Amino acid sequence: MSGASMLALNAFDPDGAAALDPVERALVERRAAVFGGAVPLFYDRPLNIVRAEGVWLYDHENRRYLDAYNNVPVVGHCHPHVVQAIATQAARLNTHTRYLSEVVIGYAERLLATFPAPLARVLFTTTGTEGIDLALRLSRVRTGRSGVIVTRFAYHGHSVAAAEITPAFGSGVGLGAHVRTVAAPVAGARPEDVGPAFARAVAQAIADLERQGTPLGALVLDSVLSSDGLFVDPPGYLAEAVAQARAAGGLFVADEVQPGFGRTGAGMWGFTRHGLVPDIVVMGKPMGNGMPIGAVVTHADILADFAARTGYFNTFGGNTVSCAAAAAVLDVIEGEGLIASAQKVGAHLKAGFTQLQAGLPCIGAVRGAGLYVAVDLVQRDDPAAPDTALARRLINGLRERQILISTCGPAGNVLKIRPPLPFSTANADQLLQATGELLAGSA
């Protein structure tokens, strides 16, 4: 399935509807009647989820599923502190940023305090896609250039402009003529080769954009290369490429929708693992633990250039309820020590998969940073060949054992393990044991 769309990864095939129970089958049919098959649904046997708590999702028969996939509920599903903040604020006031509000301004100050000094201004959006889209507008105004470099299977959003820089949509959605892609690092490359190889690819893309008359405006990178299959090491490997982009007149836009808010266990933001300070940072998904909110954080002068040309107003962006939820998320990340926990449990999980790898030739590589772990499944007789079918069997096998993960990477053979941050060592052990048993049975 190389070259396929990330929308197809781990998707339900409607031909499998006969295997469902009556409640599930009825919902699948009603869903198809309203969404027309355009919206992907997870798993061979889709889940009907009715409630959730912490790292657990529950279906209509009160079966409980361990959530090792969802990063939006970063502090855990329905965290009582966040739920209380939402309920209280929704009953008091929910409005926009054209009035003054301590809730909104106070949250903006707290958020900005988590960034290194030059990153001193914020614009609230409602989603990460809107953030990427706005970052492209800021970058075009600042540099006067439209050229963009992204990684080869990057996902940056679903608006027209974000889709133009999202190769993960596959061949059905064209990349912009102003966009070039660079390969993610090769699994198993020597650490000292990773940064130089990535920088060479970026240099070639810069030269190519210049030859085509659309010089580089922005190098847009998810600092964990999530959609490409998660390439996080060695820390710092992105720095040389970023320096080259800047030398060529481009900005470095960090897409922190995936690594942000402590996921990597190495601080709040993924870019710090690389010793970098971006020109523009985009964040989204986990920011409000499910309440829609995103943001663009940038330098004062980049925003000033934009403000001199136009302004920014986003009806739901920075609404009072979303800001109250987002402030509660910061409370919990700090109060429950979730970044340290992500570091500890993530290391345990990675070590566990590395141990499994020793006895299972179908595990080609294990990568990870904090509570984002990727495991390559490969053909037993050819470790360079992805085993997409095995990955699909495994995630559906785990789903039958009531553990939820997904896949990533261009071939769909990379296990994507990205739980809410309260995921514990015991939760990790449950996932490791089930994975080990299923792979031993399949191998």
Next chain:
Amino acid sequence: MSGASMLALNAFDPDGAAALDPVERALVERRAAVFGGAVPLFYDRPLNIVRAEGVWLYDHENRRYLDAYNNVPVVGHCHPHVVQAIATQAARLNTHTRYLSEVVIGYAERLLATFPAPLARVLFTTTGTEGIDLALRLSRVRTGRSGVIVTRFAYHGHSVAAAEITPAFGSGVGLGAHVRTVAAPVAGARPEDVGPAFARAVAQAIADLERQGTPLGALVLDSVLSSDGLFVDPPGYLAEAVAQARAAGGLFVADEVQPGFGRTGAGMWGFTRHGLVPDIVVMGKPMGNGMPIGAVVTHADILADFAARTGYFNTFGGNTVSCAAAAAVLDVIEGEGLIASAQKVGAHLKAGFTQLQAGLPCIGAVRGAGLYVAVDLVQRDDPAAPDTALARRLINGLRERQILISTCGPAGNVLKIRPPLPFSTANADQLLQATGELLAGSA
């Protein structure tokens, strides 16, 4: 200020900070430090709003302001039924559309039931901007064409693609080369001339797009022409232009972000006032009474074309809490008879302004549909000349009397009156009396 940006309409001038009380001044300064002056703030003396209820906003000194402006809280600020739905659902589950969910599917079915039959499919977005952006993607896939026609001061959103079809941003943000604008109707034109004149303008734009090699893909219209200054009559005047667009191979995209959810008092959707059935409908702002949610509703075959090429997943789009809030909004619109009320109170308001007009030469025209009313302020000695300064004085004067409205139209001289739908006849009378007194004093 003709040609200025809609972002500048009714905006606070930071030079006025000295006139503020210490609480307001401190917030204005802290806000400037985080947003860098890029995000507009309303009124010469900005409001610090801390709570709200129904049609009332309250500041930090518990002063109460009559809200005749905000359309997002369509069923009233902090409506208890919606607040309860948010609180209950936020405590139970907030997740995405890749699992089955009765809450999400059930709401989709209820929403679709409000549309005429060919409009049978929905995609949930998080915002109206994302909806417009997605409508452009659907339309390009369906027609294979990128040409777009919009009205001359239209606002359709802030993403790269939405901004390209948003002349209301002014000269700082370029329209796309594939975009043509058509003039809104002329205030005071004979009713029988309005439709033909608009259709002629659209025909010319179609021809121009064809000559430039970017034939029409979509005619995108807000059926009340909100940003252009609100042109609603005679009902049906858009039909001829829409027929021409279709004859030329384009789709009709109805931007219902403003008129939708009962505002016009003539049913749920603005396009029905014109006897039209769109190919694609976009909605947003009022849909969740402040909980971020938007949608695109379209024909099964238009969505099937898109699904054959790619799919659609939007992390927060159709999240469980937003759908629960949106379902509660439908409950209240139906249960409290808000569409009929909008019709009745809107007619009262329009009649009241028409009465004021008789004695006040500064009122050039009064227009409206339901609880969306526009009043042109003009020079006493030249009814064709907008009086932008008077409009600005008036809305700031009303703010001092604790009544909130804004302005619209390319010259910023059109009073924009667009309250939450529970706005009563007594609320209307309070606004009419204050406006009459202020204009009599100014005139």
